[in-house]
Amino acid sequence: MTERVTILAGAGGELGRATAAKLAAAGRTVIGIGRDEDGLKRLPDGVAFRVADPTDPASARNVVERIATEVGPPEALVNTVGAYHLGAALDATPEDLRLMIDVNVGSALWLTQAVTPYMRDQGSGTIVHVAARPGLEPTAGMVAYGVSKAALVHLTRVLDLELRPLGIRVNAVAPQLIDTAKNRPNLSADLLAHAASPEAVADVIAYLVSDAATLVSGAVVPAYSA
Numbered sequence: 001m002t003e004r005v006t007i008l009a010g011a012g013g014e015l016g017r018a019t020a021a022k023l024a025a026a027g028r029t030v031i032g033i034g035r036d037e038d039g040l041k042r043l044p045d046g047v048a049f050r051v052a053d054p055t056d057p058a059s060a061r062n063v064v065e066r067i068a069t070e071v072g073p074p075e076a077l078v079n080t081v082g083a084y085h086l087g088a089a090l091d092a093t094p095e096d097l098r099l100m101i102d103v104n105v106g107s108a109l110w111l112t113q114a115v116t117p118y119m120r121d122q123g124s125g126t127i128v129h130v131a132a133r134p135g136l137e138p139t140a141g142m143v144a145y146g147v148s149k150a151a152l153v154h155l156t157r158v159l160d161l162e163l164r165p166l167g168i169r170v171n172a173v174a175p176q177l178i179d180t181a182k183n184r185p186n187l188s189a190d191l192l193a194h195a196a197s198p199e200a201v202a203d204v205i206a207y208l209v210s211d212a213a214t215l216v217s218g219a220v221v222p223a224y225s226a
Helices: 014-025 057-070 094-122 143-166 189-193 198-209
Strands: 005-009 029-034 048-051 076-079 125-130 168-175 220-223
Touching (some): 005 057, 005 094, 014 198, 048 057, 057 094, 076 094, 076 198, 094 125, 094 143, 094 168, 125 143, 143 168, 168 198
Parallel strands (some): 005 029, 029 048, 076 125, 168 220
């Protein structure tokens, strides 16, 4: 295979676009997917995209199949899909929890299911999900978000156990918060001071996808300073 096809989910967001730029600069053929068509249109030149909803299993499967047919089988999956929600445990609603699970965990599972057959046939592949510090450490005031990211951390480790024997590496990066235009209005000055830039998180993702990280699998890499 001459092209290192990399599917980048959530590519329409700021982290997705920053990651697309890093991966394309490393010589990868990046195909962005996501629901935000306007955001996808702002991807760097040379990065193609497909509009799809990764929270829907059929949509995730269909878009991966389309990319594999039109561009080539994916060598890597980078999943930057995510949603953020503030709210204490006693105030959480079923809708809050359902949304966070569907977006932050469901997308990761459905996309992984969709790409794994291609990577299994190749005998190799790499998958990177974006978790978060509240998924590693209990954090008050964001229960639905924290629980969903904790589930994603656990899913990453389970996927490593199941897919590593197939030659597929599965890792995650865990920022505390990401300083994006969408998140900024919801962040206090103290939280904003500890938020990572999209470019800084994209650097960690690019490393985990690269050949330099061949020995790294099952890791959840912290991406925060304090």
